[in-house]
Structure formats: C-alpha cells, structure tokens
Amino acid sequence: MGFMLGLKAFTAAVLGGIGNLRGAMLGGVLLGLIESLGAGYIGDLTGGFLGSNYQDVFAFFVLIAVLVFRPSGLLGERVAERA
Amino acid sequence: MRLHRLAKHYFAALGVALLALPFIVDAMFGHGWVRIADFALLYIMLALGLNIVVGYAGLLDLGYIAFFAVGAYTYALLGSPQFGLHWPMWAVLPLGALFACGFGVLLGAPTLRLRGDYLAIVTLGFGEIIRIFMNNLNAPVNITNGPQGISGIDPLRVADFSFGKAHEWFGVEFAAVHLHYYLFLAFTLLVIFVSLRLQHSRIGRAWMAIREDEVAASAMGINTRNVKLLAFAMGATFGGISGGLFAGFQGFVSPESFSLMESVMVLCMVVLGGMGNIAGVVLGGVLLVVLPEAFRHGAGPMQQALFGKTVVDPESLRMLMFGLALILVMLWRPAGLWPSAQRRRELMPDEAVAQQERDTVYDVSK
Numbered sequence: 001m002g003f004m005l006g007l008k009a010f011t012a013a014v015l016g017g018i019g020n021l022r023g024a025m026l027g028g029v030l031l032g033l034i035e036s037l038g039a040g041y042i043g044d045l046t047g048g049f050l051g052s053n054y055q056d057v058f059a060f061f062v063l064i065a066v067l068v069f070r071p072s073g074l075l076g077e078r079v080a081e082r083a
Numbered sequence: 084m085r086l087h088r089l090a091k092h093y094f095a096a097l098g099v100a101l102l103a104l105p106f107i108v109d110a111m112f113g114h115g116w117v118r119i120a121d122f123a124l125l126y127i128m129l130a131l132g133l134n135i136v137v138g139y140a141g142l143l144d145l146g147y148i149a150f151f152a153v154g155a156y157t158y159a160l161l162g163s164p165q166f167g168l169h170w171p172m173w174a175v176l177p178l179g180a181l182f183a184c185g186f187g188v189l190l191g192a193p194t195l196r197l198r199g200d201y202l203a204i205v206t207l208g209f210g211e212i213i214r215i216f217m218n219n220l221n222a223p224v225n226i227t228n229g230p231q232g233i234s235g236i237d238p239l240r241v242a243d244f245s246f247g248k249a250h251e252w253f254g255v256e257f258a259a260v261h262l263h264y265y266l267f268l269a270f271t272l273l274v275i276f277v278s279l280r281l282q283h284s285r286i287g288r289a290w291m292a293i294r295e296d297e298v299a300a301s302a303m304g305i306n307t308r309n310v311k312l313l314a315f316a317m318g319a320t321f322g323g324i325s326g327g328l329f330a331g332f333q334g335f336v337s338p339e340s341f342s343l344m345e346s347v348m349v350l351c352m353v354v355l356g357g358m359g360n361i362a363g364v365v366l367g368g369v370l371l372v373v374l375p376e377a378f379r380h381g382a383g384p385m386q387q388a389l390f391g392k393t394v395v396d397p398e399s400l401r402m403l404m405f406g407l408a409l410i411l412v413m414l415w416r417p418a419g420l421w422p423s424a425q426r427r428r429e430l431m432p433d434e435a436v437a438q439q440e441r442d443t444v445y446d447v448s449k
Contacts, residue, residue, distance in 0.1 A: 007211075057212050057216065063208055064193055064205055067193070067194075067201055071197050071198075072201065
C-alpha cells in the first residue's frame with residue numbers, strides 16, 4: 001500500500017515538473033482529481049468495458065499523455081542538456 | 084576471428100564445465116538447485132536484454148518486466164487449455180518475441196524526448212499498466228483469467244520431443260530440469276552472441292554515443308529516434324523470448340510474477356554486475372539468483388547452530404541482507420562488480436592517465 005502511495009507522489013511530482021514547487025502542487029491536485037473522476041466515470045464512458053479497477057492505468061496513461069506533449073512536466077522548465 | 088591457443092583451451096574448459104554443471108549441481112545439492120540454475124539462465128537472458136536498453140543506450144527502463152510478461156502470456160494463451168489452443172513452441176516463441184518487440188516500440192515511441200526521472204517514471208508506469216491489464220482482463224471477456232493466472236500450459240516441445248519429461252540416452256537419465264537447462268543455455272548463448280556482435284557494430288556504437296551525449300550523437304549524424312527505438316525493441320525481444328521459455332518451464336503464469344519488484348531485480352543485476360559489460364551482467368544475474376536462494380536455505384540452520392534457535396525469520400533477513408549487499412557493492416565498486424573497461428576508466432580514473440590527458444589533450448599550447 002505505502003509503496004503505491006510513494007509511486008503516486010513521484011508520478012505527481014513528475015506530472016507537474018520535477019524541481020518546481022508549484023508544479024508539484026498542481027501535479028498532485030490534478031493527478032488526484034483525474035484519477036478519482038476517471039475511476040468513477042470510466043465505466044460509463046466505455047459502456048462497462050473498463051471498471052474502476054483500471055484506476056492506476058488511468059493515472060499512468062494521463063502521465064504518459066502529458067509527458068508526450070510537455071517532456072518536462074506541466075510547469076517544469078526545459079531540462080538542461082547534460083552538463 | 085582467430086583465437087589465441089590458450090583462449091581456445093579456456094573456452095573448451097568453460098564449455099565442458101557448463102555442460103556438466105547440472106549433473107554436478109544435482110549430485111552436490113539436489114534437484115532443486117538445478118531448477119534454480121534454470122531460473123538463473125532465464126534471468127541472465129532478461130538482464131542481457133535490459134543491458135541493451137540501460138547499459139548500451141543509457142535509457143533507464145523500470146518497466147522491463149512488462150516485456151517478459153508479454154512473452155510469457157503469449158506463450159500461455161496460445162499453448163494452454165485457456166483457449167484450447169496448443170500451438171507448437173517454434174511458432175509461439177518467435178510470436179511472443181515479436182509481440183514483445185512491438186510493445187517495446189510502443190513504449191519507446193512516446194518516450195523519445197524524455198530523460199532521467201521523466202523516462203524512469205513513464206517506463207515504470209508502462210510496466211504497471213501491462214500488469215494491471217493482465218490482472219483485470221478476465222471481465223467482461225475472460226482473456227487472461229485475471230489474478231488466478233493461467234495454468235496447465237504446454238511444456239516446451241520440439242516436434243515429438245518434450246522437454247517436460249525425463250529422457251534416457253546412453254544409459255544416463257536426463258530429468259526435465261536438466262533438459263530445460265540445456266535448452267535455456269542454448270538460448271542464453273545465442274543472446275550473449277547477439278549482444279557481443281551488437282556491441283561493436285555500427286548500431287552498438289551509435290547506442291553508446293547516445294548514452295554518452297545525445298546532442299553530440301545526433302550532431303554526428305546518428306538518427307537518434309530510430310536508434311533509440313531499436314534499443315527498446317531489441318531489449319524487449321530478448322525479454323519476450325525469456326518470458327515464453329519461463330511460461331513453458333513453469334507451466335503457470337499469473338500477474339504476480341511480473342510485479343515492479345521483478346523489474347527492479349533485473350535492473351539490480353545489470354547495475355550490480357556492471358552496466359554495458361556482458362560478462363558483468365551474467366555475473367550479476369548468477370549472483371542475484373543464487374545468493375538469495377543459498378541464503379534462504381542456509382540462514383535457518385546457521386542461526387540454529389549459532390544461537391540454538393531461529394532468531395530472525397530467514398525470509399525477512401534475506402531482503403535485509405540483499406539491500407545491505409547492494410549498498411556495500413555500490414559504495415566500494417561504484418561501476419559494478421565487473422565493469423566494462425570504459426566505465427571503469429570513467430568512475431575510477433587512473434591518476435597518471437588523467438594527468439597525461441590534462442597535459443596533452445586539453446592543453447592547446449602543447
């Protein structure tokens with residue numbers, strides 16, 4: 001249980017942008033909302049094909065989708081090329 | 084390739100030792116340990132596959148076990164009573180490898196622009212997604228049988244020869260675990276051979292260039308997109324083959340075998356053994372499979388002998404010692420137990436060489 005929680009914390013931080021305070025807060029709120037709402041409505045949206053047991057899939061899928069378009073998170077600055 | 088005469092003898096001795104190993108192990112420790120040797124070979128294959136992604140191309144992949152899972156489930160679904168399909172091994176294994184390869188590209192494509200933490204968390208998420216799907220795809224249509232897993236999987240079989248039964252040749256009995264050992268050994272050697280040939284090929288050098296500096300690599304004309312995708316695909320293919328063999332060997336697969344812990348374990352083998360060095364990765368694989376098992380069997384009796392009773396449960400002590408060993412190795416040998424020559428130079432610089440470099444290479448006046 002605690003393991004998944006730590007994982008979600010990391011996910012939220014990455015979603016907002018690592019090293020960015022506001023990003024971490026935004027990421028946390030967004031991830032929580034998306035995950036809960038997604039888990040609640042996914043059954044209706046897919047006609048009962050996917051249930052709330054896909055909650056974590058939903059969270060990670062959103063993360064991947066966001067990072068595809070913003071590779072350094074929502075509020076993260078562009079990652080410096082290696083020093 | 085011309086081998087030195089001494090090297091030839093060395094390889095011959097190594098070959099004989101590898102062929103005789105299951106019998107020696109069987110005679111000394113019993114049947115169970117031959118099984119552990121089989122698992123060690125499977126993990127070596129996995130570690131070598133991950134070595135391509137992490138060691139060569141420098142892309143941290145925390146969801147590698149997903150490809151293992153894809154290979155295993157492909158074999159399980161096409162060769163079990165689940166769908167009543169019983170496809171032969173030579174059809175299912177390549178198919179599993181192909182599916183895993185496809186998933187490798189699927190993971191690689193959205194992560195091309197990501198680095199560091201971002202790449203790690205996305206690959207980790209990908210691994211979890213695969214596992215959760217396998218856990219839940221039993222409703223509304225039952226595909227993977229959910230958390231109960233798929234049992235009764237066909238044994239590995241080529242034509243009429245089944246690896247799941249004991250055979251007798253020349254008056255010597257080869258048990259099923261022995262036969263699996265030879266099969267897995269053949270596959271492992273194949274994977275080692277491919278890895279070796281890749282390492283110094285054009286592609287291998289392109290991977291290493293990306294690992295060292297992606298911008299410089301792309302400036303040198305390397306198509307970083309294709310080369311990175313190839314690394315993911317290649318690594319995933321090895322994982323898929325290993326997964327198929329695992330399913331046939333075990334006869335049972337369930338999502339539990341493909342947890343994040345397994346990914347971490349395989350990554351540990353690569354890092355502990357020495358990233359990018361094939362011999363090191365093999366060593367890491369052997370150690371991380373054999374040592375915990377030895378501990379499992381040895382810790383109880385040892386405590387009995389020392390204190391007269393079992394003070395700490397061997398199972399919990401095992402993970403404790405594992406973590407401790409990992410930290411100690413990384414403190415003393417930051418490049419791994421058997422690093423590649425290049426990494427050793429980077430992480431443990433020889434002062435004389437470094438001084439010479441400073442004097443001659445970087446000083447324009449000389």
